[in-house]
Amino acid sequence: KLEDEQFKILVENNGGQHPIYLSYICENLRQFGDYSLITEKLRQYPDTLNDFIDCLLTEIYQNDETHLVEIFFKLLIVSYVGILESDICNLLQFYLNKKKSDVELATTDSKQDVNQITWSILRRTVKTLLDTSWCIGYQVMILRHASLEQKLQHSLLKNEDEVRSLHALMAEFYQTKHSVKHFASLRIPYHLQQAHRFEQLVQYLRSPMSRPVGKIDRQMYLKTLRCKTMIMGPDGPMNQCAYLCSSCAMQFSLSPYTMAKSSCLLCGSMIIGGGHMPHLKNVARFCHKHGFVGYPGTIRCVVCKLTHQGPKKQNNMPSFLDPVPVHICFECSIGIQTCCAFEFDQK
Numbered sequence: 273k274l275e276d277e278q279f280k281i282l283v284e285n286n287g288g289q290h291p292i293y294l295s296y297i298c299e300n301l302r303q304f305g306d307y308s309l310i311t312e313k314l315r316q317y318p319d320t321l322n323d324f325i326d327c328l329l330t331e332i333y334q335n336d337e338t339h340l341v342e343i344f345f346k347l348l349i350v351s352y353v354g355i356l357e358s359d360i361c362n363l364l365q366f367y368l369n370k371k372k373s374d375v376e377l378a379t380t381d382s383k384q385d386v387n388q389i390t391w392s393i394l395r396r397t398v399k400t401l402l403d404t405s406w407c408i409g410y411q412v413m414i415l416r417h418a419s420l421e422q423k424l425q426h427s428l429l430k431n432e433d434e435v436r437s438l439h440a441l442m443a444e445f446y447q448t449k450h451s452v453k454h455f456a457s458l459r460i461p462y463h464l465q466q467a468h469r470f471e472q473l474v475q476y477l478r479s480p481m482s483r484p485v486g487k488i489d490r491q492m493y494l495k496t497l498r499c500k501t502m503i504m505g506p507d508g509p510m511n512q513c514a515y516l517c518s519s520c521a522m523q524f525s526l527s528p529y530t531m532a533k534s535s536c537l538l539c540g541s542m543i544i545g546g547g548h549m550p551h552l553k554n555v556a557r558f559c560h561k562h563g564f565v566g567y568p569g570t571i572r573c574v575v576c577k578l579t580h581q582g583p584k585k586q587n588n589m590p591s592f593l594d595p596v597p598v599h600i601c602f603e604c605s606i607g608i609q610t611c612c613a614f615e616f617d618q619k
Contacts, residue, residue, distance in 0.1 A: 470616050498615070514598040
């Protein structure tokens, strides 16, 4: 409990008008060891939130016994929603193992082991700036306030290449070293997208591990990667139907549990009731950039990429060996009449 003089100093400080400023001070004083020096410490506090955060960060960096504070802040910012406490030790160790040859860690012991004792020391050092929150049913560690996150992001993550590298590291960690599979599965797409690993993102969203990712989220991730060319006019070189060869149509190529001919070309979801309710699916089409030069006499399978003769219907009935048109689901086609290829696809 503060004495009257100490309370007066705190109230007269202009920064005391901000609740977040007071919360930082209370947490900082709680960890301060010498009660006899609290009055002097209160007089030393800056009178603005921005300066006070700078003061706290300086104090934290000076007291960093683990040499991991800066790394921890970077990973926490890049995580966007926070980090599970059960993942922190493994994540920091994963980072050190990946970066031990970098120049930035030349002063850090490349053989440093991050264990629970290390994390306890680190947590005690940065506790003033941390808080907890809930994300998709899991308790995560986050930074206490947005102003703190903005300041750290501005000072620690100026290089866009480093940010992408950290996102790629987070995605790899969640694919291999996670402690909670469900949480990791939901975070991987975000980090792959931010790392600009677009091909890996599509591969992941079509893999069994991505099953926890909701259909709407899956489609939103994929929608941003689609070619922006508008599809108009009759079937022809500028508006090509996407086909599967007869062999690939029977494989589980686009979705882990559904034959390719029954799956949406984009999100991989099974198209249910498409035969009886044709409005639930639309034929997938390519622009001239992502189509095939020999179309329509020759087509290229979207899975095996081999060329085949175009479909030849006998008596208006398709042959067993004819290529099979590929479809996209209703959700992936709402309000969009663009090419169904991805921007990174090669012609």
